[in-house]
Amino acid sequence: MLHLFCPYCQELREENEFHYRGQAHIVRPKDPESLSDKEWGDYLFFRNNSKGIHHEMWYHVSGCRRFFNVTRNTVTYEIYETYKIGETPAVTDKEETE
Amino acid sequence: MSDLTTFEFAARAQNTQGATRRETPLHHVSHQNAEAAAVVFNEVPFCAQLTLRGSPENPDFLAGVEKVLGFALPVQPLTSHASDSYYVFWISPGEWLILAENIEPAVIEASLRAELTGHFAVVDVSAGQTLMTLSGEAVQQVLQKSCGYDVEASLPVGKVVTTTFAKATLVLHHQAEGKYFLIVRRSFADYVWRWLVDASAEYGLTVV
Structure with missing residues (x-):
């Protein structure tokens, strides 16, 4: 079981208090009308399937009911950090930032 | 079969006691x-419970609540405050649960609404x-x-x-x-x- 540090409760809690909510930092396009079908499809349906560092969203559903972000290694399940919505991650993949 | 259903609904609607019967869960x-x-x-049984929402960064909101409750809202995560009349629990950033055993929820709600302005929410969740x-x-x-x-x-x-x-x-x-x-x-x-x-x-x- 994962132990996640909720940045709002400021406490480590067990995984069963949380829900996984997919990849983080997906920004809704400002003007969807002007997008091609491919771009809109990418926004709606296509997600990274990275091996290694992954930024993902979690929901503290049985606690403070807030969404927050987690940087997790998809290979080792190591959690590098958790941070509030709107904050930028401190741990990033080299390729990702380039 | 239909008679029985009709009968139960009718009895409830007429409420032979003449008053709403309160039952705890x-x-x-x-x-x-x-x-x-x-x-x-x-x-x-039947203690008043209200969900209060508002921004902890808004000094007017904090002051207004303090005026009603008589003490400052606990803004630190996972903290609470108790007085003779109220318990207040931190639930989430910007959300508190107010508990009172001897005050009607409607009275608490009305006094909060009288003090607070702008962006806030008070919901009676007692039931x-x-x-x-x-x-x-x-x-x-x-x-x-x-x-x-x-x-x-x-x-x-x-x-x-x-x-x-x-x-x-x-x-x-x-x-x-x-x-x-x-x-x-x-x-x-x-x-x-x-x-x-x-x-x-x-x-x-x-x-x-």
Whole structure:
């Protein structure tokens, strides 16, 4: 079981208090009308399937009911950090930032 | 078949008592109290419960609430504050649960609405959830069986956490040494009660 540090409760809690909510930092396009079908499809349906560092969203559903972000290694399940919505991650993949 | 359905609806609608009958979510429970009881259970009937939402960064909001309650809102995570009339629990950033045993929820709501302006929310949730208290020698063992949360090490007196209990979500508050508040949705009340009966069987359960 994962132990996640909720940045709002400021406490480590067990995984069963949380829900996984997919990849983080997906920004809704400002003007969807002007997008091609491919771009809109990418926004709606296509997600990274990275091996290694992954930024993902979690929901503290049985606690403070807030969404927050987690940087997790998809290979080792190591959690590098958790941070509030709107904050930028401190741990990033080299390729990702380039 | 249809007669029976009609009959029940008609009886409810007419309400022969002439007044609305209030029932707590656990009004139906009965229990053979154990002789040597190490777990003491109590449902506090009809206490006022209100959800208050607003920004902790808004000084007007904080001042307005303080004027009604008589003390400042606990803005630090997982903290609570109790006075003679009120308990206030931090639930989430910008969300608090106000509890009062002797004041009508409508009165609290009206006085908050009179003081607050702008972006805030006050919702009377008294009928939607219920307050149970748990105490006794073995209370900690029972809670440790029921929660993943480390009740012994991480829940000192005064702290409040929203966590999972059995498979329900509830607000757990360490009210006084060896005495805990459990606030649960009314639809989960019976489930939590049955769980407690089972979990306390080895220690002995008394309902007061």
